[in-house]
Amino acid sequence: MKQTGRPRLFDQDKVIEDAMKVFWEKGYEASSTDDLCKATGLGRSSLYNAFGNKHDLYKRTLKKYHEQWMAVQLNILTQPIPVKKRIENLFTWSMDRDFEKNSNGCFLIKASVERSQSDSDVQKWGDVHAKFLEQTLLKIVNEGIESHEIESEKTVNDLVQSLLCSYYGLRTLNATIRNKKVAEQMVQATMTNIA
Protein backbone atom coordinates (compact mmCIF):
# COMPACT_ATOMS: atom_id res chain seq x y z
CA MET A 1 0.00 0.00 0.00
CA LYS A 2 2.02 2.88 -1.35
CA GLN A 3 1.30 6.31 0.06
CA THR A 4 0.43 9.36 -1.95
CA GLY A 5 2.34 12.58 -1.34
CA ARG A 6 6.01 13.42 -1.33
CA PRO A 7 8.10 10.40 -0.31
CA ARG A 8 10.33 10.47 2.76
CA LEU A 9 14.02 10.98 2.27
CA PHE A 10 14.93 9.07 5.42
CA ASP A 11 14.68 5.60 6.90
CA GLN A 12 12.43 5.68 9.95
CA ASP A 13 14.26 2.90 11.79
CA LYS A 14 17.62 4.50 11.19
CA VAL A 15 16.34 7.79 12.59
CA ILE A 16 15.02 6.12 15.73
CA GLU A 17 18.37 4.43 16.16
CA ASP A 18 20.24 7.71 15.77
CA ALA A 19 17.90 9.43 18.21
CA MET A 20 18.39 6.58 20.67
CA LYS A 21 22.11 7.23 20.71
CA VAL A 22 21.50 10.86 21.66
CA PHE A 23 19.06 10.05 24.47
CA TRP A 24 21.30 7.21 25.60
CA GLU A 25 24.38 9.38 25.86
CA LYS A 26 22.89 12.58 27.24
CA GLY A 27 19.68 11.52 28.93
CA TYR A 28 16.25 12.86 28.02
CA GLU A 29 16.44 16.33 29.52
CA ALA A 30 19.90 17.14 28.25
CA SER A 31 19.03 16.07 24.71
CA SER A 32 17.83 19.08 22.74
CA THR A 33 15.68 18.86 19.63
CA ASP A 34 18.61 20.45 17.87
CA ASP A 35 20.87 17.60 18.98
CA LEU A 36 18.29 15.19 17.61
CA CYS A 37 18.08 16.97 14.27
CA LYS A 38 21.83 16.99 13.89
CA ALA A 39 22.23 13.34 14.86
CA THR A 40 19.46 12.13 12.59
CA GLY A 41 20.12 14.50 9.73
CA LEU A 42 16.46 15.54 9.66
CA GLY A 43 15.15 19.08 9.66
CA ARG A 44 12.84 20.16 12.46
CA SER A 45 9.77 19.90 10.23
CA SER A 46 10.49 16.35 9.18
CA LEU A 47 11.22 15.29 12.72
CA TYR A 48 8.06 16.78 14.15
CA ASN A 49 5.97 15.68 11.18
CA ALA A 50 7.13 12.09 11.50
CA PHE A 51 7.31 11.66 15.27
CA GLY A 52 5.02 14.26 16.84
CA ASN A 53 7.30 15.64 19.51
CA LYS A 54 10.42 15.00 21.52
CA HIS A 55 8.76 12.71 24.03
CA ASP A 56 6.99 10.59 21.43
CA LEU A 57 10.30 10.05 19.70
CA TYR A 58 11.80 9.14 23.06
CA LYS A 59 9.11 6.50 23.53
CA ARG A 60 9.99 4.96 20.19
CA THR A 61 13.64 4.67 21.21
CA LEU A 62 12.73 2.97 24.50
CA LYS A 63 10.57 0.42 22.72
CA LYS A 64 13.21 -0.25 20.09
CA TYR A 65 15.94 -0.70 22.68
CA HIS A 66 13.87 -3.15 24.66
CA GLU A 67 13.03 -5.24 21.60
CA GLN A 68 16.58 -5.29 20.30
CA TRP A 69 18.31 -6.35 23.47
CA MET A 70 15.58 -8.68 24.60
CA ALA A 71 16.25 -10.66 21.43
CA VAL A 72 20.00 -10.70 22.07
CA GLN A 73 19.63 -11.73 25.70
CA LEU A 74 17.12 -14.42 24.84
CA ASN A 75 19.52 -15.77 22.30
CA ILE A 76 22.35 -15.92 24.82
CA LEU A 77 20.16 -17.65 27.39
CA THR A 78 18.82 -20.34 25.06
CA GLN A 79 22.05 -21.58 23.50
CA PRO A 80 22.50 -25.37 23.58
CA ILE A 81 25.20 -25.26 26.26
CA PRO A 82 25.16 -25.80 30.04
CA VAL A 83 22.79 -23.49 31.90
CA LYS A 84 25.45 -22.04 34.17
CA LYS A 85 27.59 -21.20 31.18
CA ARG A 86 24.66 -19.41 29.56
CA ILE A 87 24.09 -17.31 32.65
CA GLU A 88 27.76 -16.49 32.87
CA ASN A 89 27.65 -15.50 29.21
CA LEU A 90 24.81 -13.09 29.94
CA PHE A 91 26.92 -11.41 32.59
CA THR A 92 30.14 -11.28 30.59
CA TRP A 93 28.25 -10.05 27.54
CA SER A 94 26.71 -7.21 29.56
CA MET A 95 30.07 -6.40 31.06
CA ASP A 96 31.65 -6.26 27.63
CA ARG A 97 28.95 -3.82 26.49
CA ASP A 98 29.59 -1.69 29.57
CA PHE A 99 33.29 -1.43 28.84
CA GLU A 100 33.09 -0.75 25.13
CA LYS A 101 34.43 2.62 24.02
CA ASN A 102 31.94 5.40 24.73
CA SER A 103 29.61 2.95 26.42
CA ASN A 104 26.80 4.42 28.44
CA GLY A 105 25.70 1.18 30.03
CA CYS A 106 22.16 -0.08 29.63
CA PHE A 107 19.88 2.55 28.09
CA LEU A 108 16.81 1.29 29.94
CA ILE A 109 18.52 1.25 33.32
CA LYS A 110 19.81 4.75 32.73
CA ALA A 111 16.38 5.94 31.62
CA SER A 112 14.67 4.26 34.57
CA VAL A 113 16.99 5.75 37.15
CA GLU A 114 16.73 9.16 35.53
CA ARG A 115 13.01 9.29 34.85
CA SER A 116 10.84 6.35 35.87
CA GLN A 117 9.56 8.33 38.84
CA SER A 118 8.12 11.04 36.60
CA ASP A 119 7.60 9.33 33.24
CA SER A 120 5.14 6.46 33.00
CA ASP A 121 6.49 5.33 29.64
CA VAL A 122 9.96 4.89 31.07
CA GLN A 123 8.39 3.13 34.05
CA LYS A 124 6.58 0.77 31.70
CA TRP A 125 9.55 -0.24 29.55
CA GLY A 126 11.87 -0.58 32.51
CA ASP A 127 9.35 -2.85 34.13
CA VAL A 128 8.75 -4.90 30.98
CA HIS A 129 12.47 -5.40 30.51
CA ALA A 130 13.07 -6.49 34.09
CA LYS A 131 10.10 -8.86 34.03
CA PHE A 132 11.29 -10.39 30.78
CA LEU A 133 14.72 -11.06 32.23
CA GLU A 134 13.21 -12.48 35.41
CA GLN A 135 10.91 -14.85 33.53
CA THR A 136 13.67 -16.02 31.21
CA LEU A 137 16.03 -16.66 34.10
CA LEU A 138 13.27 -18.53 35.91
CA LYS A 139 12.79 -20.80 32.93
CA ILE A 140 16.40 -21.73 32.47
CA VAL A 141 17.25 -22.03 36.17
CA ASN A 142 14.39 -24.53 36.40
CA GLU A 143 15.88 -26.26 33.40
CA GLY A 144 19.21 -26.42 35.19
CA ILE A 145 17.66 -27.85 38.31
CA GLU A 146 15.73 -30.53 36.45
CA SER A 147 18.86 -31.62 34.62
CA HIS A 148 20.77 -31.63 37.96
CA GLU A 149 23.20 -29.09 36.53
CA ILE A 150 22.32 -26.80 39.41
CA GLU A 151 22.19 -28.36 42.85
CA SER A 152 21.25 -26.00 45.61
CA GLU A 153 19.24 -25.95 48.81
CA LYS A 154 17.90 -22.55 47.81
CA THR A 155 14.53 -22.20 46.16
CA VAL A 156 14.34 -21.45 42.44
CA ASN A 157 12.87 -18.10 43.31
CA ASP A 158 15.75 -17.17 45.59
CA LEU A 159 18.23 -18.15 42.93
CA VAL A 160 16.50 -16.08 40.26
CA GLN A 161 15.96 -13.01 42.45
CA SER A 162 19.56 -13.09 43.51
CA LEU A 163 20.74 -13.33 39.91
CA LEU A 164 18.49 -10.52 38.74
CA CYS A 165 19.67 -8.35 41.60
CA SER A 166 23.30 -9.05 40.76
CA TYR A 167 22.71 -8.32 37.10
CA TYR A 168 21.33 -4.86 37.79
CA GLY A 169 23.99 -4.27 40.42
CA LEU A 170 26.79 -5.16 38.05
CA ARG A 171 25.53 -2.81 35.37
CA THR A 172 25.01 0.03 37.82
CA LEU A 173 28.42 -0.44 39.40
CA ASN A 174 30.03 -0.50 35.99
CA ALA A 175 28.68 3.00 35.47
CA THR A 176 29.99 4.06 38.87
CA ILE A 177 33.33 2.35 39.37
CA ARG A 178 34.31 1.80 35.72
CA ASN A 179 36.89 -0.89 36.46
CA LYS A 180 36.80 -4.01 34.31
CA LYS A 181 38.94 -6.06 36.69
CA VAL A 182 36.46 -5.40 39.49
CA ALA A 183 33.57 -6.21 37.15
CA GLU A 184 35.13 -9.56 36.25
CA GLN A 185 35.52 -10.40 39.93
CA MET A 186 31.87 -9.56 40.48
CA VAL A 187 30.76 -11.88 37.73
CA GLN A 188 32.81 -14.68 39.27
CA ALA A 189 31.49 -13.86 42.73
CA THR A 190 27.94 -13.96 41.39
CA MET A 191 28.51 -17.34 39.76
CA THR A 192 29.54 -18.83 43.11
CA ASN A 193 25.98 -18.18 44.26
CA ILE A 194 24.57 -20.79 41.89
CA ALA A 195 27.36 -23.26 42.50
Added chain:
Amino acid sequence: MKQTGRPRLFDQDKVIEDAMKVFWEKGYEASSTDDLCKATGLGRSSLYNAFGNKHDLYKRTLKKYHEQWMAVQLNILTQPIPVKKRIENLFTWSMDRDFEKNSNGCFLIKASVERSQSDSDVQKWGDVHAKFLEQTLLKIVNEGIESHEIESEKTVNDLVQSLLCSYYGLRTLNATIRNKKVAEQMVQATMTNIA
Protein backbone atom coordinates in the same frame (compact mmCIF):
# COMPACT_ATOMS: atom_id res chain seq x y z
CA MET B 1 36.16 35.52 63.72
CA LYS B 2 33.18 37.59 62.73
CA GLN B 3 33.04 38.85 59.19
CA THR B 4 32.60 42.44 58.22
CA GLY B 5 29.84 43.37 55.75
CA ARG B 6 26.18 42.65 55.63
CA PRO B 7 25.34 39.40 57.38
CA ARG B 8 23.71 36.49 55.56
CA LEU B 9 20.02 35.92 56.00
CA PHE B 10 20.27 32.19 55.37
CA ASP B 11 21.84 29.06 56.80
CA GLN B 12 24.37 27.65 54.35
CA ASP B 13 23.81 24.03 55.36
CA LYS B 14 20.06 24.34 55.06
CA VAL B 15 20.42 25.81 51.58
CA ILE B 16 22.66 22.94 50.44
CA GLU B 17 20.12 20.50 51.83
CA ASP B 18 17.26 22.21 49.99
CA ALA B 19 19.25 22.31 46.78
CA MET B 20 20.07 18.62 47.22
CA LYS B 21 16.38 17.79 47.21
CA VAL B 22 15.94 19.55 43.90
CA PHE B 23 18.90 17.83 42.21
CA TRP B 24 17.85 14.53 43.79
CA GLU B 25 14.33 14.71 42.48
CA LYS B 26 14.90 16.19 39.04
CA GLY B 27 18.49 15.37 38.21
CA TYR B 28 21.14 17.94 37.38
CA GLU B 29 20.07 18.96 33.91
CA ALA B 30 16.38 19.25 34.68
CA SER B 31 17.02 21.41 37.74
CA SER B 32 16.91 25.07 36.75
CA THR B 33 18.53 27.83 38.74
CA ASP B 34 15.02 29.15 39.21
CA ASP B 35 13.98 25.84 40.82
CA LEU B 36 16.97 26.17 43.12
CA CYS B 37 16.10 29.73 44.09
CA LYS B 38 12.52 28.79 44.85
CA ALA B 39 13.45 25.71 46.85
CA THR B 40 16.11 27.47 48.88
CA GLY B 41 14.30 30.78 49.23
CA LEU B 42 17.39 32.65 48.04
CA GLY B 43 17.50 35.28 45.33
CA ARG B 44 19.70 34.67 42.33
CA SER B 45 22.34 37.09 43.58
CA SER B 46 22.65 35.44 46.95
CA LEU B 47 22.84 32.00 45.43
CA TYR B 48 25.55 32.93 42.96
CA ASN B 49 27.40 35.05 45.48
CA ALA B 50 27.51 32.23 48.01
CA PHE B 51 28.04 29.19 45.76
CA GLY B 52 29.58 30.45 42.51
CA ASN B 53 27.39 28.66 40.01
CA LYS B 54 24.97 25.79 39.50
CA HIS B 55 27.61 23.12 39.19
CA ASP B 56 29.57 24.23 42.24
CA LEU B 57 26.39 24.07 44.28
CA TYR B 58 25.76 20.61 42.84
CA LYS B 59 29.20 19.51 44.03
CA ARG B 60 28.38 20.67 47.54
CA THR B 61 25.21 18.56 47.55
CA LEU B 62 27.09 15.46 46.38
CA LYS B 63 29.66 15.84 49.13
CA LYS B 64 27.03 16.45 51.77
CA TYR B 65 24.99 13.44 50.70
CA HIS B 66 28.00 11.15 50.80
CA GLU B 67 29.01 12.31 54.26
CA GLN B 68 25.51 12.05 55.68
CA TRP B 69 24.71 8.55 54.50
CA MET B 70 28.18 7.20 55.00
CA ALA B 71 27.72 8.00 58.69
CA VAL B 72 24.32 6.31 58.81
CA GLN B 73 25.52 3.20 56.99
CA LEU B 74 28.61 2.95 59.14
CA ASN B 75 26.43 3.13 62.21
CA ILE B 76 24.20 0.33 60.96
CA LEU B 77 27.17 -1.88 60.12
CA THR B 78 28.97 -1.45 63.45
CA GLN B 79 26.12 -2.15 65.87
CA PRO B 80 26.92 -4.72 68.58
CA ILE B 81 24.75 -7.43 67.04
CA PRO B 82 25.50 -10.45 64.81
CA VAL B 83 27.24 -9.57 61.57
CA LYS B 84 24.60 -11.14 59.35
CA LYS B 85 21.90 -9.18 61.09
CA ARG B 86 23.84 -5.96 60.53
CA ILE B 87 24.13 -6.68 56.83
CA GLU B 88 20.45 -7.50 56.61
CA ASN B 89 19.73 -4.24 58.41
CA LEU B 90 21.71 -2.33 55.79
CA PHE B 91 19.58 -3.87 53.07
CA THR B 92 16.24 -3.38 54.80
CA TRP B 93 17.18 0.15 55.75
CA SER B 94 18.00 0.97 52.11
CA MET B 95 14.80 -0.66 50.99
CA ASP B 96 12.79 1.37 53.47
CA ARG B 97 14.37 4.56 52.13
CA ASP B 98 13.54 3.49 48.58
CA PHE B 99 9.88 2.99 49.43
CA GLU B 100 9.32 6.11 51.45
CA LYS B 101 6.81 8.58 49.99
CA ASN B 102 8.35 10.60 47.16
CA SER B 103 11.56 8.63 47.44
CA ASN B 104 14.02 8.99 44.62
CA GLY B 105 16.33 6.21 45.70
CA CYS B 106 19.98 6.85 46.37
CA PHE B 107 21.05 10.31 45.21
CA LEU B 108 24.60 9.21 44.42
CA ILE B 109 23.49 6.21 42.36
CA LYS B 110 21.08 8.40 40.45
CA ALA B 111 23.74 11.03 39.89
CA SER B 112 26.31 8.44 38.83
CA VAL B 113 24.03 6.78 36.31
CA GLU B 114 22.96 10.15 34.95
CA ARG B 115 26.30 11.89 34.81
CA SER B 116 29.42 10.03 35.90
CA GLN B 117 30.40 9.55 32.28
CA SER B 118 30.56 13.29 31.67
CA ASP B 119 31.11 14.82 35.13
CA SER B 120 34.29 14.01 37.00
CA ASP B 121 32.91 15.26 40.31
CA VAL B 122 30.01 12.83 40.12
CA GLN B 123 32.46 10.13 39.11
CA LYS B 124 34.58 10.92 42.15
CA TRP B 125 31.82 10.87 44.77
CA GLY B 126 30.16 7.80 43.29
CA ASP B 127 33.49 6.04 43.44
CA VAL B 128 34.25 7.20 46.98
CA HIS B 129 30.86 6.02 48.19
CA ALA B 130 31.16 2.58 46.59
CA LYS B 131 34.69 2.12 47.90
CA PHE B 132 33.61 3.11 51.39
CA LEU B 133 30.83 0.53 51.34
CA GLU B 134 33.16 -2.13 49.96
CA GLN B 135 35.79 -1.52 52.62
CA THR B 136 33.27 -1.49 55.44
CA LEU B 137 31.67 -4.72 54.24
CA LEU B 138 35.12 -6.29 53.93
CA LYS B 139 35.88 -5.42 57.53
CA ILE B 140 32.73 -6.85 59.03
CA VAL B 141 32.56 -9.95 56.81
CA ASN B 142 36.05 -10.71 58.03
CA GLU B 143 34.79 -10.15 61.53
CA GLY B 144 31.96 -12.61 60.89
CA ILE B 145 34.33 -15.23 59.55
CA GLU B 146 36.74 -14.94 62.46
CA SER B 147 33.89 -15.33 64.93
CA HIS B 148 32.58 -18.31 62.91
CA GLU B 149 29.30 -16.52 62.42
CA ILE B 150 29.79 -16.85 58.69
CA GLU B 151 30.90 -20.24 57.41
CA SER B 152 31.41 -20.41 53.69
CA GLU B 153 33.75 -22.03 51.19
CA LYS B 154 33.76 -18.77 49.28
CA THR B 155 36.58 -16.28 49.67
CA VAL B 156 35.99 -13.11 51.68
CA ASN B 157 36.40 -11.18 48.48
CA ASP B 158 33.72 -13.13 46.66
CA LEU B 159 31.35 -12.64 49.55
CA VAL B 160 31.92 -8.89 49.64
CA GLN B 161 31.76 -8.37 45.89
CA SER B 162 28.56 -10.34 45.72
CA LEU B 163 27.02 -8.30 48.54
CA LEU B 164 28.06 -4.98 47.01
CA CYS B 165 26.67 -6.05 43.67
CA SER B 166 23.37 -7.07 45.27
CA TYR B 167 23.18 -3.80 47.16
CA TYR B 168 23.45 -1.68 44.02
CA GLY B 169 21.14 -4.06 42.20
CA LEU B 170 18.47 -3.81 44.84
CA ARG B 171 18.51 -0.04 44.83
CA THR B 172 18.44 0.15 41.05
CA LEU B 173 15.62 -2.37 40.78
CA ASN B 174 13.65 -0.49 43.39
CA ALA B 175 13.72 2.50 41.06
CA THR B 176 12.63 0.31 38.16
CA ILE B 177 10.11 -2.18 39.50
CA ARG B 178 8.86 -0.25 42.54
CA ASN B 179 7.41 -3.26 44.33
CA LYS B 180 8.21 -3.65 48.00
CA LYS B 181 7.20 -7.31 48.15
CA VAL B 182 9.69 -8.10 45.41
CA ALA B 183 12.32 -6.02 47.16
CA GLU B 184 11.82 -7.96 50.40
CA GLN B 185 12.23 -11.23 48.53
CA MET B 186 15.44 -9.94 47.04
CA VAL B 187 16.86 -9.05 50.42
CA GLN B 188 16.07 -12.56 51.65
CA ALA B 189 17.52 -14.10 48.49
CA THR B 190 20.69 -12.05 48.99
CA MET B 191 21.01 -13.19 52.58
CA THR B 192 21.01 -16.84 51.48
CA ASN B 193 24.30 -16.11 49.74
CA ILE B 194 26.11 -15.58 53.03
CA ALA B 195 24.36 -18.47 54.76
Added chain:
DNA sequence: TGCTTTTTGTAACAATTAGTACAAAATACT
Protein backbone atom coordinates in the same frame (compact mmCIF):
# COMPACT_ATOMS: atom_id res chain seq x y z
C1' DT C 1 29.73 60.13 60.92
C1' DG C 2 32.07 58.27 57.27
C1' DC C 3 34.59 54.18 54.92
C1' DT C 4 34.96 49.39 53.73
C1' DT C 5 32.99 45.06 52.93
C1' DT C 6 29.57 41.81 52.03
C1' DT C 7 24.79 40.53 50.96
C1' DT C 8 20.59 41.41 48.71
C1' DG C 9 16.91 42.58 45.11
C1' DT C 10 15.89 44.05 40.53
C1' DA C 11 16.72 44.07 36.04
C1' DA C 12 18.87 42.64 32.36
C1' DC C 13 21.74 39.63 29.26
C1' DA C 14 22.59 36.60 25.14
C1' DA C 15 21.79 31.89 24.16
C1' DT C 16 19.04 28.07 23.87
C1' DT C 17 14.72 25.69 24.43
C1' DA C 18 10.46 22.96 22.34
C1' DG C 19 7.38 23.66 19.06
C1' DT C 20 4.83 26.04 14.86
C1' DA C 21 3.52 28.58 10.33
C1' DC C 22 3.80 28.44 5.77
C1' DA C 23 5.07 27.93 1.27
C1' DA C 24 7.79 25.15 -1.98
C1' DA C 25 8.73 20.49 -3.54
C1' DA C 26 7.69 15.87 -4.77
C1' DT C 27 4.94 12.12 -5.37
C1' DA C 28 0.12 9.40 -6.79
C1' DC C 29 -4.24 9.52 -8.84
C1' DT C 30 -7.68 11.31 -12.18
Added chain:
DNA sequence: AGTATTTTGTACTAATTGTTACAAAAAGCA
Protein backbone atom coordinates in the same frame (compact mmCIF):
# COMPACT_ATOMS: atom_id res chain seq x y z
C1' DA D 1 -2.19 18.76 -16.98
C1' DG D 2 -4.44 19.38 -12.68
C1' DT D 3 -5.59 18.05 -7.98
C1' DA D 4 -4.83 15.99 -3.53
C1' DT D 5 -1.52 14.65 -0.19
C1' DT D 6 2.58 14.42 2.18
C1' DT D 7 7.36 15.91 3.15
C1' DT D 8 10.71 19.39 3.40
C1' DG D 9 13.33 23.91 4.37
C1' DT D 10 13.27 28.42 6.28
C1' DA D 11 11.89 31.47 9.43
C1' DC D 12 9.75 32.39 13.39
C1' DT D 13 7.76 32.21 18.12
C1' DA D 14 7.31 32.75 23.13
C1' DA D 15 9.38 30.89 27.04
C1' DT D 16 13.20 29.49 29.64
C1' DT D 17 18.10 28.85 30.33
C1' DG D 18 22.54 30.11 33.28
C1' DT D 19 24.79 34.06 34.47
C1' DT D 20 25.95 39.00 35.29
C1' DA D 21 25.58 44.31 36.33
C1' DC D 22 24.57 47.45 39.56
C1' DA D 23 22.85 49.94 43.14
C1' DA D 24 20.67 49.73 47.69
C1' DA D 25 21.02 47.70 52.28
C1' DA D 26 23.30 46.23 56.38
C1' DA D 27 26.88 45.21 59.11
C1' DG D 28 32.02 46.35 61.38
C1' DC D 29 35.58 49.65 62.16
C1' DA D 30 37.88 54.30 62.31
